[in-house]
Amino acid sequence: FGRNYFNRASAPETEDIDDVEERDQVLADAAALKRLAVDYMHPEVAVETTDATATARCYFDRASAPEQESVDDAEERAQILRDAAELRKAAFDYLHPEVGVSSSAPELFGRNYFNRASAPETEEDEYADERAEALAEAAALKKLAVDYMHPEVGVTSSSPELFGRNYFNRASAPEIEDAAVAEERAQALADAVALKKLAVDYAHPEMGITSASPELFGRNYYDRASAPGHTEVSSTGSRIGDSLATKQDVSNKQTQRGENEEESDMHRSTSAAMLFGLDNVVA
Numbered sequence: 001f002g003r004n005y006f007n008r009a010s011a012p013e014t015e016d017i018d019d020v021e022e023r024d025q026v027l028a029d030a031a032a033l034k035r036l037a038v039d040y041m042h043p044e045v046a047v048e049t050t051d052a053t054a055t056a057r058c059y060f061d062r063a064s065a066p067e068q069e070s071v072d073d074a075e076e077r078a079q080i081l082r083d084a085a086e087l088r089k090a091a092f093d094y095l096h097p098e099v100g101v102s103s104s105a106p107e108l109f110g111r112n113y114f115n116r117a118s119a120p121e122t123e124e125d126e127y128a129d130e131r132a133e134a135l136a137e138a139a140a141l142k143k144l145a146v147d148y149m150h151p152e153v154g155v156t157s158s159s160p161e162l163f164g165r166n167y168f169n170r171a172s173a174p175e176i177e178d179a180a181v182a183e184e185r186a187q188a189l190a191d192a193v194a195l196k197k198l199a200v201d202y203a204h205p206e207m208g209i210t211s212a213s214p215e216l217f218g219r220n221y222y223d224r225a226s227a228p229g230h231t232e233v234s235s236t237g238s239r240i241g242d243s244l245a246t247k248q249d250v251s252n253k254q255t256q257r258g259e260n261e262e263e264s265d266m267h268r269s270t271s272a273a274m275l276f277g278l279d280n281v282v283a
Helices: 017-041 070-096 123-150 178-201 235-248 249-263
Strands: none
Touching: none
16 A cells, blocks of 8 residues: 555644644634724725625614613603694694694595584574474465565566466365366257247248358258148149140230239248249149
């Protein structure tokens, strides 16, 4: 086997491992103290590190930091200071009312004048509603009295849904007859008028019939319901009558001419009927 260079008999003496480790530790501590002294003497030099987990030391938690109060004490002191500031502001506002209220918060609104602590006592809502209703009824009664005493004042309204009251259906209207009774009375009056017209036409036959309807025609005197019965004329009798009428035509014309002149002077009714030639008919 080969000989170990470091363990040979002529090799210089070497230090122990423990001594070497202790010496390295002393040198590392000396380097750290030197670096700390440099950082303290030169604060303008920025901290440089390549270790992402390394963080700066808290100034307030350092060993040489002065004693600090607890979180509860700090919050209580801050609350006391805020209360004192609010009391000071309230006292200033009370002593200087001429200073206007200024605020940039839109959630703040003015104090209600009627609900303030120093406001006089107000009536309850029920009493207020009852009083308002009584005043409204009094105003309505006054308006009604004015309308009744001054009918010459016209009714004014801007609402198109309002219409006038029916005169015949008002509460103070006199009692009116029923529709059936009114129709029956109208029918009775119409019948009476028709009977009166019929009586006038019967009593005054000289009055002509007037009508604007072309569908109305005169009644045949010979075919009327009250006309007496007619006797049938045989064909022989008609022929004899015709021959006799022919023979006596000339003499009858002369006689009738004289009679017509006499009858033209007579006053007759418009309903009178003049019959000619009946004396020549043989029954």
